Amino acid sequence: MASQNNPHLSSPPKHDPKETVQLMLGLVNELHKHASDKLEHRLPRSNNEEGSETTIRIVSSRGEEQLIPMLQHHLGLLERKLIRLQKLREEVHEEVSEHLRPLKAILKQVKSSTPFPRLSNEVRLGLRGITTKVSDLVAKVPQLPDKPTRQLKALSLYSHSPENFGDNNGNRIIHLPGLHENAEALTKLKAFRQVEKEFMELAIENKMCLLSFAVFPENREVHRTMLMYWWIGEGFIPVEGAEESVREALQVFTDKKLVEPVEERRKVAPSSYKMNPFVHSSVIHLSKEIGLFDIYRKGSKPRMKQSEMGKVCLVEGSSAQPEAKARKMESADRIETVLNVSERYPEFAFKWFSELLPKMLQKPVFKSLHVFYLGRWERTQKRNIEVPNPEIMTSLNFMPHLRLLSFQGISTIRKLNRSVCKLHKLIVLDLRECSDLTQLPEKIESLHSLVYLDMTGCYMLEHIPMRLAALNNLEVLKGFVVSDTAYEGVACTLRLLKRLKKLRKLSIEIHRDDLGVHQLMEDLVKLKALTSLKVTWRKNLNTVRAGKPDDFKKIESLPDQLKKLSLQRFPHEQLPTWIHPHKLLHLKKLHIGGGRLLKGFGALPEKATECSVETLRLTSLPRLRIGWIELKKLYFPNLTFLEKYDCPKISLTPCDGNGIWRSDQDDQ
Incomplete structure (x- = not known):
């Protein structure tokens, strides 16, 4: 009953x-x-x-x-x-x-043509469009662990069987010979001599930075942040002022036409770069000449091999090579860099170090290893990386000079082994898109050299250990979790973050329903070095507990040094007065997104404010009502860039079909 x-x-x-x-x-x-x-x-x-x-x-x-x-x-x-x-x-x-009807039409057209039909341009374009959209869908669907032996799968990637469409995002791997394969012909070309001349004029640090492009496929986009992390690990650029150093180096390469910035209309400035095939082949040749990287062979696919300078690049199929076994990898104690270029199963790289330990009396012998980049370098999520045996991470105990550790995009890592805490010289810990990560080591404060901690996209993280607040050198902290009350007493809080005197960039995930923007900022205004802040509310705000804007009078304005502010899933109907445009005298970039309740920017000013915001992004704000004249002439008179997406009540803006307006293209 x-x-x-x-x-x-x-x-x-x-x-x-x-x-x-x-x-x-x-x-x-x-x-x-x-x-x-x-x-x-x-x-x-x-x-x-x-x-x-x-x-x-x-x-x-x-x-x-x-x-x-x-x-x-x-x-x-x-x-x-x-x-x-x-x-x-x-x-x-x-x-x-949606694609069924056009596919049926294509099939009907092909059937009705000659016995040996040639696909028309129209058909080819249609198929290409469908393939692209289906490929995007494949990337969105999470990949489940599979049972077959990984070595067999890796070998099968290189077979010529027409059934071989399971890996590499549904594409068979095809090796196309590059100009670098014929070094004699390449070096005779005038264009090569021009690249060589530009290369020789570079400072030694910039030479090493440029040659690092040799490991990426030609014409592939590489993001500036990945390059910065890598170059810091290698020691090519200094830790202090690294962001400016990487921008300067890329600008030099751009001016010399050695790399090309990837222009995107929705970005104010380029953040990704690529290298055209000819320059790429020239850089591969130069890199191999000095012994920096050695992954290309004449007439064969890229292959993993330790270079003369101790660099090892993992490529697709490396797990099936003899060198994947520790006893076959020569001079593992002289490896400086392990970089995953395209391998999906890179866990064998741990074994190079762990299997040698008994012979070396468990001493920290791997003094040369500075970069252990096991995750993916691409921004896209199409390459799923699996490390199914997290226990092998204990070999990190014996990498005392590691400066960069990246597990970006490795979906199978659920927690970091406490051996990570032995990396006292670690500068960059990159955990982006580790979607299953739930726990950081409690003794994380032992990473006292850490400057960059990136946990963006680690949505399963439930709390951050309290001892993180003792990382005195931390400058960039992304993916910080504000936990719910279940973790009170063991989780790091916003109030404790004020101890991080050098913190410049902070992104926060709020997992509570009682923390509005007002209480949040009361703690964060104490971060005197903070220049960039992003906040995302993961829970719907309990407005009764969180209070109203008028209840908080302690804050009069944002800190002067704060230049960039992003508020995602903004939980209030009104902006607090200290975010009204007339109070934003120093802020340069503002992004408000996902605010289903937000109605406006405060009272309409009688004349133009002194707001300094130049870049404004407004996304998914269905109740925000304002016209273009009021937005540009009165609230944000210094505006040079606007992104407007899913904001139906923002009217009469000169945005293009993608919701973008730029002042420098206003007349085009």
Whole structure:
């Protein structure tokens, strides 16, 4: 009888995991409601850090009393993931259904033509468009671990079987010979001599930076941030002022026509670069001549090999090479760099070091290794990288001079081994798009040389260890998680971040429903070096608990040094007065997105404000109502760039079909 009256006790549906999770969540919520009085143990009131307020704290979340809130939190995450998967199924169904009719038309046209039909230009264009869209869909669908032996799969990539379309994003790997394969002919060309002349005029550091383009495929876009991380690790550019150094080097290469900036209308300035095939072949030749990189062979595909200068590039199929085994990799103790160019299964690289340890009495012998870049370098998510055995990361204990560690895009890493904490000289820890990562090591403060910590896209991270606030040299922190109350007492808080005196760039993920922009900024204004801030609310704000703009009078304006501000899923109907345009006297870039409630920028000024914002991005703001004249002439008179997307009530803007307006192209 009880099960008939209580919907939470009914049988779960057989084929809908989302409904099953919702059913579990209902049970846990009811359990929490009835058990909360018994589980909450309150401590005496105690003064907080500032000594002015008192709080009532719950016993550490490690105790049993936090099990129910933690279970609620995990079920909520699982429910949101299942909802996203369902939306993805619907999107795939819609997209694929749209292509059925044109495919049938193409088939009919081909069938009705001659016995040996040639595809018309129209048909080829249609097929190319369909292929591109389906390829994009493939990239969006998460790849599940497969069972076959990875070495066999790697070998099969290079076979000529027509069935070989499972890997490499659905494309068979085809090797096309480059100009560098015929070194004698290449070096006789006048164009090569011009590249060589420009190369010889570069400073020694810039020469090494330019030659690093040899490892990437020709005409492939490489992002500036990846180059910066890599060049810092190699020691090609100084850590202090690295962002300016990489811009200057790329500008020199651009001026000499050695690289080309990738122009994008929605970007104010280029952030990616590529190298044309001829310059690329010339750089490959120069790189091989001095022994920097050695992955190309005449008449064969790129192959993994340690260069004379100790650089090892992992390429597709490396896991099937004899050198993948530790006993076959010569002089592993002299390796300086391990860089994953195109390998999907790179875990063998750990074994080069771990299998030699017993012979070397467990001493930190790998003093030469500075760069361990096992993740992907591409911005696209099409290359899925798998490291199925996280225990092998214990070999990091024996890499004491490592300066760069990148696991970007490795989906199978759930937590960082505590051996990471032994990397006392580490400057860059790159964890971007590690989608399964849930935990950082508690003793993270031992990474006292760390300057860049990038956790962008680590959506499963639930809290950041409290000891992170002791990283005194940290300048860039991306993906910082503001945890919910289940982690109170063990998680790093915004208030603790004020200890990071050098912090310049910060991006935050808020997993609480009681933290509005006002309380947030009260803590962040104490970061005196902060120039760039991005905040994303992952939970809908509880406006009753979060307060209203008028309730917070302590902040009068944003810090003068803050130049870039991004507020995603902005939770309020109104901007606080200190973000009104007439208060933004130093801010240069402003992005407000996903604010379903936001209505405006404050009272309409009678004359143009002194707002200094030049770049404005407004995305997914369905209730924001304003006209172009008011926006440009009164609120943001110094505006030179506007992006407007999914903002139906922003009217009469001169934006193009992509929602972009640029002052420098106004007359074009």
